[in-house]
Amino acid sequence: MQTTAVNWSNHLIKQLSQQDAYTDDETPYATFYSDTMSDSSLSADQLTTIADLLADEYTKPLLEEISREPMTIPELTTQLDASRTTVYRRIQTLSELDLVESQIRPEPGGTDATAYAATLSEITISLESGSFEAEVTHTDTDAVDRLNQLWGDL
Template sequence: MSEDLPLDTVVALLDDEYARSILTATRTEAMSANELTDHCDASLSTICRRLEQLEAANLVRERTRPRADGHHDTIYVATLEEFRLRLDDEGFTFNLRYRDEDAADRLKRLWGDL
């Protein structure tokens, strides 16, 4: 999915209780899939499926969290700031506004482009 998401894709994602719970939880704190299973009271497979859909729609972003043991965790943070839906003579239109990315996110995106 790209930034030119169809309205039905956005609405379907936001209609899902687990997707909404993931977005709400990761808005203020980056969380791993395992942490989200506890927070959302859902199975790991359900959380992973929703995270995949949300990431494809650019509504969450993946990050890496280093651990003291030298390993790392994959964590997720919500990128969606606002969803606006408008009805006019030509039908429905919508706008998504994303949270500003921080310096680490910009560096990761730029490095990935190389």
């Protein structure tokens, strides 16, 4: 049942992304909301990019992994059994859409590594009054980082 819901959800997102939302100036758009960005617009191209990413075979498991804990590109390539280029491109696109953030993580031996964490917890797409609205709920990574640090100090 859960697989059916996921497949139906992916299909719905792809269908929505292929349709135009209408505005007075004939420019397709969707409204993008988040706790860090207020009432900015998400272009039809950006909505399509998000829908395509969520339907991608690597992006969904990548987001699942980095929503649990920040991971580096080498860790993700191993976990997802994907090439470094594939993982890097997905991370780069997700970062451009403000769905992923990079963090510096100290490594043994005094070096630093860049780890990536998901910044979203929910994406909702709706059609109201002839236009699409996409709501992205971001996680409060500062609070998460503080909680992780607190647990690490105990």
